[in-house]
Amino acid sequence: MQRSLISDIIANDIEGEVNIAVWIQDTRSLKNVIFLTVRDTSGMAQVTIRKGTLDNEEKIVGLNRESVIAVKGKWDRKSASKLGVDIVAEKIEILNESLAPLPLGVDDPVEADFDTRLNNRFIDIRKPEKALIFQIESTMLWGIRKFFNSQEFIEVHTPKIVAAATEGGADLFSVKYFEKEAYLNQSPQLYKEILMSCGLDRVFEVGPAFRAEQHNTTRHLNEFTSIDIEVSFADHNDAMAFLENAIKHGVDEMLSRHSDQMEKHGIHVDRVKTPFPRITYEECRKLINDAGMNLEFGDDFSPEQLKVIGNKFNGFYFIIDWPSSMRPFYTMPKPEDPALTNSFDLQFNELEITSGAQRVHNPEILEKRFLDKGLNPSEFDFYIKAFKYGMPPHAGWAIGLERLVMILCGLPNIREATLFPRDRTRIVP
RNA sequence: GCCCCGGUAGUGUAGCGGCCUAUCAUACGGGCCUGUCGAGCCCGUGACCCGGGUCCAAAUCCCGGCCGGGGCGCCA
Known part of the structure; x- marks a missing residue:
């Protein structure tokens, strides 16, 4: 045509x-x-x-x-x-020809309820300001991909149907897999680490992650798009550098292509300046305690407490050196202080975007970490085995694409950045 | 999982025991006017989530269900 x-x-x-x-x-x-x-x-x-x-x-x-x-x-x-x-x-x-009346007007003076919009998403996204979100999302991801490509990363695809019962975090959705029981993967974490043992050195993956958590918030989904990287011969500092540069390139690409439309629809995103500030968990804890709230070592920040920190730091910043007890088994303890880890969270104002770390690469320490976390190492043989025959030191992170777009664009709900969101109650359309 | 809130025409709302044969906007149908662009004016069609209960009387109060919004928790 x-x-x-x-x-x-x-x-x-x-x-x-x-x-x-x-x-x-x-x-x-x-x-x-x-x-x-x-x-x-x-x-x-x-x-x-x-x-x-x-x-x-x-x-x-x-x-x-x-x-x-x-x-x-x-x-x-x-x-x-x-x-x-x-x-x-x-x-x-x-x-x-279209039928009438429409289930939802494209340019009606009143905005429909989000529920009505999601039920009729095919019309909702005809609105230019809604379509723009997904154009932005695509362009930003394109910028990130170009950056990884320039840094000699390869894009990989790990299985979404997995056998492991749990990695100690979120609940999993179970699926029937012929005569076996299987699960939808909550993250490519274990597989991308195995790829380090494969000698692929620098990998990234963009794919779905599934969480069977009954959360009911504007920033969680039960299916989201995870951007994951893993890098060999690298530590948490290398991982943070890749993260801030990936975001910088994503935002640059976004602004170069969509700034006019973004301006028109009131979406303002600042250029990203690197490096991002690094502050430690202990410094944050001090800020919170100074503000009259109590936070014990090993406690996570509440949304209210994150506001205290966010008021002090604008834009992107890292919170580093998290307590070992708060981090998953694969997180590398600090050599000089094993109560802390070589880990980081990426924040934007008072909002948490993502976390990452240097990983444990020594199989004995890894098994010990499993036990510390109350997990049975024998259930993770397929994973631990890859550590026993020459696993390089490595680090990585994961970031939710929809959450990144939501935060950058100041959207009120992560579902706005998701074409067909899957939440506690919605599986249609 | 805990807590709060809500479900009225296609869409968004007002009403919150009798004045409701239910308001307004928009959409839809008809008419008039008209180089318009949120077109204008007139007329019309169209709705109280479901099931019980209380009451002389329920959209309105109570209970249950279903559906939804939000906060917290959980969260790689």
């Missing part, structure tokens, strides 16, 4: 005949002329039909909102349309 995007017609100031394919957002039939407000994925335009010039103009005026048409015509530069482009129609083909 030959067509031009509305944005290209504007950008290239096309003089001659153009073909556009669009959704009808509104029709206004006047005495001598019919105006259509139309929309494609790139933008909005006005289509003008001079009465008496099209044999199907009656039919077109009667079309319901959101019907799809193809228009052949020329840009009338004298038209005073507020949309900036006005195509005078020479021919209009009806590609598909």
Whole structure:
């Protein structure tokens, strides 16, 4: 199908005949002329039909909102349309008619409930400001991928159906796997570490992660997209450098491609300055205790306490040196103080984005860490085995794509950054 | 998992024991006007989540269910 995007017609100031394919957002039939407000994925335009010039103009005026048409015509530069482009129609083909009334208006003056929007996501995302979120998400991920590619990472895909009962953290969804019981993986953690033993050295993965947690918040999902990396011959400082640079490149890419649209829809994202500040868990604990709240060594920060820290640090920063008791078994204890770990959380204002660490690479220490955490090492033989025949020191992190977009764009709910969110109650659509 | 809140036309709402044959906006249908662009004006269609209960009387109060919103916890 030959067509031009509305944005290209504007950008290239096309003089001659153009073909556009669009959704009808509104029709206004006047005495001598019919105006259509139309929309494609790139933008909005006005289509003008001079009465008496099209044999199907009656039919077109009667079309319901959101019907799809193809228009052949020329840009009338004298038209005073507020949309900036006005195509005078020479021919209009009806590609598909919409039913009415719509389950959800695309440009209605009142915003529908989020539940209604999610139930009718196919229309919701026709709204340019909603579509923009996913364009941003894609572009940012593209920037991150380009960065990893430039750093000699390879993109990998680890299994999402796994046998391990638990890694000691989140609950897993179980699935029937023929005669066996299996689970949906909550993270590629164990597999990407094994890849370090494979000698692949630098890997990243973008894929789904599943958590069977009954949380009910605006920042958790039961299925989300995890960006994971793992790097050999690296420690937590190397991992933090990769993280801040990955975010910088993602944001740069986002701004280079979408800043106009972001501005138009009130999404403001600052350029990222690296390196991010590093503050220790102990420093944070002091801030909180100084603010009159009590936080014992080994306790996690509550949302209220994170605000205290966030008030002190704007934008991105790392909280480092977390207590060993708070971190998963694979986290490397500090050689000089085993009560602490070579680990970090990435924060944005008062919001937690992600965590990472240098990993344990010595199999004896790893087994001991399993036992410390009350886990049975024998259930993780497939994992520990990879540590016994030459596992290099390594480090890595994972970051939730949707949460990153939510935080950067200041969205009120992580579901806004998810096409078809899976939460405590929703599995349709 | 704990706690709070809510479910009224396609959409978003007002009403919170009798004045409700239920408000307003928008959408939808019809008419008028009209180079419009949140078009304007007039007319019309369209709804109290489900099941019990209390009461002379329930959209309104009570109980249960279903569905949803949010906070906390949990969370690699």
